[in-house]
Amino acid sequence: MQSLYGNLQYFRIHEIEVSGCVMTTPAALRKFADISYELNMLSIDPDAMQNRLLKHPWVAGAAIRRIWPDRLNVVIREYRPHALVVQEDKDGFEYLDRKGTVFATVIPGQDIDFPVISGLDAFDTEAEKKELLNVATSFLSLAARNNPNLPTQNISEIHFSSDGELILYLVDHPFPIYFGKGEIKRKYYQLRDVLGVLYRKKRGVSMIDKVAYIRMDYQKNKVLVAKNQAG
Structure with missing residues (x-):
């Protein structure tokens, strides 16, 4: 025919x-x-x-x-962007979707108002990088529930150390939050509750303004909140 x-x-x-x-x-x-x-x-x-x-x-x-x-x-x-990925061997930022797939390079004028995932350069294999991206997307999925103490909009950067430990940075406060490895869900809810306490104001001042860093991996089921010298 x-x-x-x-x-x-x-x-x-x-x-x-x-x-x-x-x-x-x-x-x-x-x-x-x-x-x-x-x-x-x-x-x-x-x-x-x-x-x-x-x-x-x-x-x-x-x-x-x-x-x-x-x-x-x-x-x-x-694809729907969920985060940005930055790697030294790539030309600028790349978009990441909710399933952990890196799918497109960001071009000028496109939306970049997303959390940034960094630190993947320290790892040689794609399998290692994929595993870390899955950890990051798991955390972002929890944050997407938009609890007022820890919403996606307040996540600035998810960084992975050379040992694969997750370090979180917030938009409104620059101090590091050390997650370590594993138990992301438990640590997310734990941090959400800790931030709820820290955001409360005493005499017009929030306790979070005096924080130097937070360690979620301090001890089992214990969180270390370190104050800066001024606090």
Whole structure:
């Protein structure tokens, strides 16, 4: 059938509908995947188109359906940024989604109001880096519940030491919070409660203003809150 009807004008694509675009645009995706009105409904390869679309840094999923006689329906699912990753061997920041997938380099003008994950450069293998990114995304998933004492909006940086220990920095206070390794969920809730106490004001002054650092791995089920010299 393709050899007989492949060139008939009747089977030329007259309408291409692309939906699901937020960061991308239908025109850009059509060009990226070589989807044009010059194509023929009988000769196109939807699977090949889908594979080309999936190579776009913002496309996490794609589905293509022919609607006879002359329409092509393209539905894409974009990645959603959850954090930024910074590595010395990369050109600028990269976006990270909720599943720990690094998917696109940030370009000028794009949103960078996300927590930053750093320290991955100290690790050689992709498996090690992936494991640390999973730890970071687990923590951010807890913070996404937006408890007022520890919401995502107040997380500035998640840094990993050369030993793989997590160090947290808040937006409103620059002191380090040492998480150590493991038990992220327990430590998150513990820190949330500690911050709730520290944010309280006494005589108009919050105790958190006098904190030098916090150690979540001080002792089992114990937290060390160290005061600065002024406190």
